[in-house]
Amino acid sequence: MLTLLHLLSAVALLVWGTHIVRTGIMRVYGANLRRILSDSVEKKPLAFVSGIGVTALVQSSNATALLVTSFVAQGLVGLAPALVIMLGADVGTALMARVLTFDLSWLSPLLIFVGVILFLSRKQTRVGQVGRVFIGLGLIVLALELIVAAATPITQAAGVKVLFSSLTGDVMLDALTGALFAIISYSSLAAVLLTATLTASGVISLKVALCLVIGANLGSGLLATINSSGQNAAGRRVALGSLLFKLLGSALLLPFVTYLADWMARLAGAGRRAGDLFPRVLQT
Numbered sequence: 001m002l003t004l005l006h007l008l009s010a011v012a013l014l015v016w017g018t019h020i021v022r023t024g025i026m027r028v029y030g031a032n033l034r035r036i037l038s039d040s041v042e043k044k045p046l047a048f049v050s051g052i053g054v055t056a057l058v059q060s061s062n063a064t065a066l067l068v069t070s071f072v073a074q075g076l077v078g079l080a081p082a083l084v085i086m087l088g089a090d091v092g093t094a095l096m097a098r099v100l101t102f103d104l105s106w107l108s109p110l111l112i113f114v115g116v117i118l119f120l121s122r123k124q125t126r127v128g129q130v131g132r133v134f135i136g137l138g139l140i141v142l143a144l145e146l147i148v149a150a151a152t153p154i155t156q157a158a159g160v161k162v163l164f165s166s167l168t169g170d171v172m173l174d175a176l177t178g179a180l181f182a183i184i185s186y187s188s189l190a191a192v193l194l195t196a197t198l199t200a201s202g203v204i205s206l207k208v209a210l211c212l213v214i215g216a217n218l219g220s221g222l223l224a225t226i227n228s229s230g231q232n233a234a235g236r237r238v239a240l241g242s243l244l245f246k247l248l249g250s251a252l253l254l255p256f257v258t259y260l261a262d263w264m265a266r267l268a269g270a271g272r273r274a275g276d277l278f279p280r281v282l283q284t
Helices: 002-040 044-058 061-073 079-099 107-121 126-156 158-165 171-185 188-200 206-230 233-283
Strands: none
Touching: 002 061, 002 126, 002 171, 044 061, 044 079, 061 079, 061 188, 061 206, 061 233, 079 188, 079 206, 079 233, 107 126, 126 188, 171 188, 171 206, 171 233, 188 206, 206 233
């Protein structure tokens, strides 16, 4: 029960951090936000890169979805650029999943520390609101760490291991489990990090892991759709369009996931053989 409470509190912290970032950005740019956003996403490639950059900044494609749908609902961003940003956010999630495998435990305290200093010292100025954004970013990073930490004991439980070991062949079931992972943790990135932990510990196979990741991506689309239910029609269209993109991508990838897993396994094996050969070459 305590573990579940820790998980729920970490999810709540992630939501609150996203809210702080969004309101901080609104206060930093104020009335100029519409012009700045329109100029920055006018070209589709730039909008795509913006999606990657924002997700790398806020560490969560779901947070990016919340920001983008709220901006579209307020008429700050058009539908087409918003969908391109969402595609970039998916790529940003993949990149951040790789980055977060490194030790970044120092990042959250640094962001919160700097943010609090800026916010308290210059509260009524733009610098103070930038500090507010830093605080929100720090809370998001901290929340992701807490989500993974809180969920790890759950995934290591004997009953859960038995449950995951039963995921051996049904790609649809595996993908749905991944989607459920993302919804419960309120973050596809957290779900991907948990999947990586399970794979590294040998609880699940690479094929199952790929299905879980595909499902987690789909789950993030469902989360965005749920979160946008309170927005106007424009905001809901962004979330729905993003979900349709994810459904299409899942439908295209899932039939070939076995071949993809085999190819990745061979690639990893070739990399290990090259790594073993390199010291021998140096010794000759």
